[in-house]
Amino acid sequence: MSVFTPISVEEARVFVAPYQVGDIIDFQDIAAGVENSNFFVTTTTGRFVLTIFEKIPLADLGFYIGLMQHIHKAGIGCASPIATSNGIVLRELKGKPAALVARLSGSDIAHPTPEDCFAVGEALAKMHAAAKSFPLPMKNWRGLDWWRRETHGLQQYATQSELALLASELEFQANFDDLNLPSGIVHADLFRDNVLWSDHHQPQMIDFYFACHEQLLWDIAITANDWCLDFAAYPAARLNIENARALLRGYMTNRPLADAERKAWPQMLRAAALRTWLGRLGYHYYPRTSTVTHAKDHPFSERLLRHFIDQRDDLLALLPD
Amino acid sequence: MSVFTPISVEEARVFVAPYQVGDIIDFQDIAAGVENSNFFVTTTTGRFVLTIFEKIPLADLGFYIGLMQHIHKAGIGCASPIATSNGIVLRELKGKPAALVARLSGSDIAHPTPEDCFAVGEALAKMHAAAKSFPLPMKNWRGLDWWRRETHGLQQYATQSELALLASELEFQANFDDLNLPSGIVHADLFRDNVLWSDHHQPQMIDFYFACHEQLLWDIAITANDWCLDFAAYPAARLNIENARALLRGYMTNRPLADAERKAWPQMLRAAALRTWLGRLGYHYYPRTSTVTHAKDHPFSERLLRHFIDQRDDLLALLPD
Structure with missing residues (x-):
């Protein structure tokens, strides 16, 4: 079991609303995480990962999330955190810090050339x-x-x-x-x-x-x-x-x-x-x-x-x- | 919890050996299944999904696995079951039918054009x-x-x-x-x-x-x-x-x-x-x-x-x- 903080699709809908990314049409637990609780969120406009941070201190999250935003803006191919219409990226969900990040398509390569x-x-x-x-x-x-x-x-x-x-x-x-x-x-x-x-x-x-x-x-x-x-x-x-x-x-x-x-x-x-x-x-x-x-x-x-x-x-x- | 029949990497190694696909270098549970137990197996030569069939009757598995082989051979892009050096595709693992299938790379599309x-x-x-x-x-x-x-x-x-x-x-x-x-x-x-x-x-x-x-x-x-x-x-x-x-x-x-x-x-x-x-x-x-x-x-x-x-x-x- 690797979702530490379960949320319902209704709770996800309330959390996602201020990002103005459309309505949720699909919502899934991601069981693979060992540090955070992660969910795949598909809306009418795109695909995202909703992460609830279980252990990382809030002070450090500013660095990680800010860095991803910074290098994504500079044109680096990387996961990109989404801001609400008020410009807020890190928010609270179930009393813990949480963020919505654009989900990348594609897959990893096991045997690189x-x-x-x-x-x-x-x-x-x-x-x-x-x-x-x-x-x-x-x-x-x-x-x-x-x-x-x-x-x-x-x-x-x-x-x-x-x-x-x-x-x-x-x-x-x-x-x-x-x-x-x-x-x-x-x-x-x-x-x-x-x-x-x-x-x-x-x-x-x-x-x-x-x-x-x-x-x-x-x-x-x-x-x-x-x-x-x-x-x-x-x-x-x-x-x-x-x-x-x-x-x-x-x-x-x-x-x-x-x-x-x-x-x-x-x-x-x-x-x-x-x-x-x-x-x-x-x-x-x-x-x-x-x-x-x-x-x-x-x-x-x-x-x-x-x-x-x-x-x-x-x-x-x-x-x- | 969606792996119904857990296996260790050593058990997987024994199962995979007769397929002659190299040594296992990575082995992971796939938590997403609701009907079968699935594992990602990466070997020195490729990537595979090992599936233990929990519910599907053996008689029906011959149809599904055979169909995948048949249409893959005909050039259709699809998951393809692997045969052992003796030509066997469906085998037994922990008393249940099991198969090794080539893992496709790529990802699905949420919003098709x-x-x-x-x-x-x-x-x-x-x-x-x-x-x-x-x-x-x-x-x-x-x-x-x-x-x-x-x-x-x-x-x-x-x-x-x-x-x-x-x-x-x-x-x-x-x-x-x-x-x-x-x-x-x-x-x-x-x-x-x-x-x-x-x-x-x-x-x-x-x-x-x-x-x-x-x-x-x-x-x-x-x-x-x-x-x-x-x-x-x-x-x-x-x-x-x-x-x-x-x-x-x-x-x-x-x-x-x-x-x-x-x-x-x-x-x-x-x-x-x-x-x-x-x-x-x-x-x-x-x-x-x-x-x-x-x-x-x-x-x-x-x-x-x-x-x-x-x-x-x-x-x-x-x-x-």
């Missing part, structure tokens, strides 16, 4: 550029401090082998905490299932609820670690070199990488793999109360991190000229 | 033609007899006004039970959410579990009643004349309508509206145990039926020359 990776890299760089002028602050809640806390919490659950790798990788990553790389607002979770492709094969981003101020290269590494996996090598974990180069080439059409970023690439791939692995270890050892089965393959993430550690500077070969 | 309707009409006619050579029988479990039983069952729940309309419409429809119109295998549920559109804007059909032998015009009327709704008129219920004509023109590129079909069109629109309304009345008065909220707008279906009754022969204007 180099062309898909190029398009995603390009879209990511454009998003970074468009987000530059967004004024609100947001720290990265999933940076080194979180990795340390999370590793500490896993002490009594994880295996000795997992804990040893976590400890050594944390020590390694701590050496790079003060790198002075280009920073800005990042998506921080641009996995394949957070990009929907329309009829015209344009990538459109969803789920900005990990967005924060961070090193831009970290966002590229997170994206590469999911888009550029070499599935033909499975169960071995490694990146497909064509896909990785295509993603980076796509990114660099909008912003060339600095020399310091090229040098930091192998370490950043490891940082991104560590973050994904830690998240999946958490889901594995502290499963939430939910009927939704979603096997997050944490041993695969561990193998990817070990692969990056073994490869070291060979990972520079993933960078195009 | 005349071009979309033309493409759906064309696809429907091609499906009718391709299904002609499929040998298995299947009666329509939702024909006049079902309407009568369902109406009888609603006696103690429905309003006087609903019951009066049901009674008069049943009497009207009974006069047409022996029309000798072109018949064959029909989809019988080709609503907007049962057609997925790919990157190349090709309609692809899913959910063949209402398919049966019936008058072909009935299938066209069911399709038109959902694809050609005039949402600008909502809450009034009527068809958009451009969409209806486009759908019929698309259909007629493959099979011209017979004179008897043109004459029967107004009555068939009513039959299709009655069937949808009866289904929704059932969902309304006997809600199933499910956490999934899906508002099926039964008063709208009633208004559509009343509109068709009022319009009578004016509905012939929806037919193109």
